[in-house]
Amino acid sequence: MMKYLNRIVPVLFIAAFTLFIACERGGDATGVTEDEIVIGSWGPLTGPGALWGNILRGMDAYFDMVNEEGGIHGRNVRFVYRDDGYEPPRTVSAVRQMVQNDNVFAFVGGIGTAPSMAVKDYIIENNIPWVGPLTGSTHFAYPPQENIFALFPLYAREGAVHAEYALDELGAERIAIIYQNDDYGRGGLIGAEMILEERGMDFVERLSVEITDSDLSSHAARLRQSGADMVMMWLLPRQAAIIMGNTAVLGYNPTWMASSALGDMGLMIDITEGRWEGVLFSMFGEMPYSDHEQMQAYRAAFEKKYPDLRWGLFASSGFVFAEVLVEGLERAGRDLTRQSLIEAMETFEGWQGVGAEVTFAPGVRQGSSSLYLVKAKGGLDYEILTDFMDSDIDIDEAIRRLR
Amino acid sequence: MTGQLIISGLTIGSIYAMLALAMSIIYKASEIPNFAQGDMGMISTYIAYMILVVHGWPFWMAFAGAMIFAVILGFLFEFLFIRRAKEPNILNLIIVTLGFQLFLYGMTGWRWGSDQRRLGMPFSETDTINVGGVVISHLGVATILTSIIIMVMLWFFLSRTKLGLAMKAVQQNPMAAEINGIPKDRILGISFAISSVIGAMAGMMIAPITTLDPNMMWDPLMKGFAAAVLGGMTSLPGAIIGGYLLGIIENLFGFYVSLEFKSVVAFLIIVLVLVFKPAGILGHHYVRKV
Numbered sequence: 276m277m278k279y280l281n282r283i284v285p286v287l288f289i290a291a292f293t294l295f296i297a298c299e300r301g302g303d304a305t306g307v308t309e310d311e312i313v314i315g316s317w318g319p320l321t322g323p324g325a326l327w328g329n330i331l332r333g334m335d336a337y338f339d340m341v342n343e344e345g346g347i348h349g350r351n352v353r354f355v356y357r358d359d360g361y362e363p364p365r366t367v368s369a370v371r372q373m374v375q376n377d378n379v380f381a382f383v384g385g386i387g388t389a390p391s392m393a394v395k396d397y398i399i400e401n402n403i404p405w406v407g408p409l410t411g412s413t414h415f416a417y418p419p420q421e422n423i424f425a426l427f428p429l430y431a432r433e434g435a436v437h438a439e440y441a442l443d444e445l446g447a448e449r450i451a452i453i454y455q456n457d458d459y460g461r462g463g464l465i466g467a468e469m470i471l472e473e474r475g476m477d478f479v480e481r482l483s484v485e486i487t488d489s490d491l492s493s494h495a496a497r498l499r500q501s502g503a504d505m506v507m508m509w510l511l512p513r514q515a516a517i518i519m520g521n522t523a524v525l526g527y528n529p530t531w532m533a534s535s536a537l538g539d540m541g542l543m544i545d546i547t548e549g550r551w552e553g554v555l556f557s558m559f560g561e562m563p564y565s566d567h568e569q570m571q572a573y574r575a576a577f578e579k580k581y582p583d584l585r586w587g588l589f590a591s592s593g594f595v596f597a598e599v600l601v602e603g604l605e606r607a608g609r610d611l612t613r614q615s616l617i618e619a620m621e622t623f624e625g626w627q628g629v630g631a632e633v634t635f636a637p638g639v640r641q642g643s644s645s646l647y648l649v650k651a652k653g654g655l656d657y658e659i660l661t662d663f664m665d666s667d668i669d670i671d672e673a674i675r676r677l678r
Numbered sequence: 679m680t681g682q683l684i685i686s687g688l689t690i691g692s693i694y695a696m697l698a699l700a701m702s703i704i705y706k707a708s709e710i711p712n713f714a715q716g717d718m719g720m721i722s723t724y725i726a727y728m729i730l731v732v733h734g735w736p737f738w739m740a741f742a743g744a745m746i747f748a749v750i751l752g753f754l755f756e757f758l759f760i761r762r763a764k765e766p767n768i769l770n771l772i773i774v775t776l777g778f779q780l781f782l783y784g785m786t787g788w789r790w791g792s793d794q795r796r797l798g799m800p801f802s803e804t805d806t807i808n809v810g811g812v813v814i815s816h817l818g819v820a821t822i823l824t825s826i827i828i829m830v831m832l833w834f835f836l837s838r839t840k841l842g843l844a845m846k847a848v849q850q851n852p853m854a855a856e857i858n859g860i861p862k863d864r865i866l867g868i869s870f871a872i873s874s875v876i877g878a879m880a881g882m883m884i885a886p887i888t889t890l891d892p893n894m895m896w897d898p899l900m901k902g903f904a905a906a907v908l909g910g911m912t913s914l915p916g917a918i919i920g921g922y923l924l925g926i927i928e929n930l931f932g933f934y935v936s937l938e939f940k941s942v943v944a945f946l947i948i949v950l951v952l953v954f955k956p957a958g959i960l961g962h963h964y965v966r967k968v
Binding site: 321322323325326456482483485487488489490492493494495496497500512513516517520521523524525526542545546548550 | 679682683686687689690784787788791793794795796803804806813814815818884887888889891892893894896897898925928929930931932933937938940941
């Protein structure tokens with residue numbers, strides 16, 4: 276008997292434990308109490324992507340601001356965020372912890388394509404509302420998922436907007452592209468390529484960069500040889516600084532057009548030794564340095580909470596994405612459940628905070644995809660070139676080419 | 679265009695050559711490939727950054743400060759970790775270097791964060807010299823000159839000073855050297871200190887080309903290691919030639935053949951070297967007595 280007991284006890288224990296966990300989770304109003312709503316997020320606070328960590332801190336400062344102003348229908352937001360170092364396996368454990376231990380009600384943000392992909396299925400399975408994954412990849416809203424509300428402009432659309440502006444407004448004739456060889460860079464490439472094809476054109480040079488590359492002098496030589504008058508840049512800040520340095524050595528100065536991922540002017544001016552001046556880049560929200568009243572208030576809130584950190588694109592993006600969730604929570608009312616939040620999100624119709632206009636509907640989960648273009652003018656000076664623009668390229672075709 | 683590519687290749691190749699040299703010095707003395715080499719240089723570069731940018735002191739002080747820090751770091755690494763390893767075999771020691779690398783990487787992220795930063799240098803990255811249509815930046819010239827100066831100084835040290843000769847003796851036959859009264863451990867400590875200084879120089883030269891951040895040495899170190907293997911791992915001139923060659927081949931390959939495979943060409947070269955000339959360009963064939 277003892278012999279069997281040794282086996283039966285652990286099996287019973289595990290079965291009981293599993294049952295306990297199974298009962299514990301679910302329940303539509305998980306994470307909502309009388310006076311509190313638990314919101315979760317994740318991103319790299321350490322490791323190579325840590326410069327994006329300020330997005331989380333921006334959100335953190337924003338929720339503090341919301342609480343100070345009286346919360347949402349009598350409830351304060353408790354914001355839980357965890358560091359994943361931009362490593363998908365760590366994202367998985369961070370998100371599981373937040374779901375199982377912290378009982379989060381909804382997620383906001385979540386940084387990066389690969390980390391977000393790693394937890395997408397889990398969040399869908401648990402039907403937890405998730406607003407604004409910080410990636411312009413197509414995986415989150417195409418096909419639409421009941422509980423995921425995407426806000427970040429699709430990279431392919433952004434690439435298309437760039438190409439249209441370069442051709443129609445700037446009259447560019449020889450366009451080259453230098454892109455990171457992943458979903459982000461290739462998204463931009465494909466969007467722009469589709470527009471060029473429509474006009475019977477092609478890139479004069481397309482160059483891919485690996486994320487680890489630290490010498491781009493042969494890329495620079497190829498660019499110069501192509502004689503491009505405009506170069507589209509879909510890189511990370513580090514490689515952007517390297518290629519601009521390498522081309523400057525060769526005395527080659529094309530017009531550069533950069534993706535919104537390179538939109539942190541303070542950082543770019545610094546690491547390119549001022550060569551960023553004259554670069555065109557896209558933005559999906561108010562400029563962090565703008566005198567827009569709401570943005571000024573956000574800046575003050577951030578500087579109050581994190582006096583030592585630099586205010587810039589990443590910190591302000593935290594506000595841009597989190598304010599959409601808060602608007603959704605406002606609309607859902609006092610009887611808050613996951614279902615009521617999802618229904619409230621579907622009522623967005625051209626709502627605008629400091630970002631682009633947001634529209635969701637049943638079956639529509641890409642809330643916005645518009646951008647505007649800015650020209651850097653040295654220091655933190657800039658000139659806004661356009662209003663919000665969108666492109667009507669065929670997203671299904673773009674997705675087909677990306678796969 | 680080819681001339682331009684060769685010059686650009688020579689510039690980045692100088693960085694590879696310095697790292698290859700740093701790795702070869704330690705490998706010769708202890709048979710350990712030191713994978714912490716890159717991040718030791720990286721953290722020394724951060725020290726220079728602190729002195730230069732944060733405190734605003736002149737460049738020569740930042741340079742001297744970083745070099746002194748590098749010497750201490752090299753000694754400490756050998757004294758605290760390598761020497762402590764009980765019954766060391768090569769594999770254990772390699773893991774010690776990897777552990778130290780992770781430690782330094784983590785420390786840097788904790789202390790300075792991973793924001794990309796600029797290390798201002800007195801040599802401009804964009805002011806150029808034009809020699810017959812081939813342009814090279816002042817920084818590029820400084821990088822190439824630094825690698826050459828290091829080479830000459832190292833040659834002088836190893837062949838003209840007592841300490842250098844002692845180092846060579848330990849490298850060639852540790853037991854005989856010890857019998858003759860040469861303190862083997864201390865010599866190994868000095869080897870680590872010297873290679874740490876060379877790694878720090880490489881770090882300071884590459885930071886202005888790329889950006890200063892905790893990941894900046896990963897790619898150059900791998901290339902430096904490839905260059906050292908190409909040169910024969912035990913030959914210092916081989917390491918240098920390997921570094922220059924790799925920089926040039928990479929650049930030519932990237933321009934004329936394929937950019938996608940530019941960064942893996944280093945490892946294709948390693949495979950070819952191991953197949954056709956396992957001892958490298960200048961290395962002596964290594965036979966272990968049993």
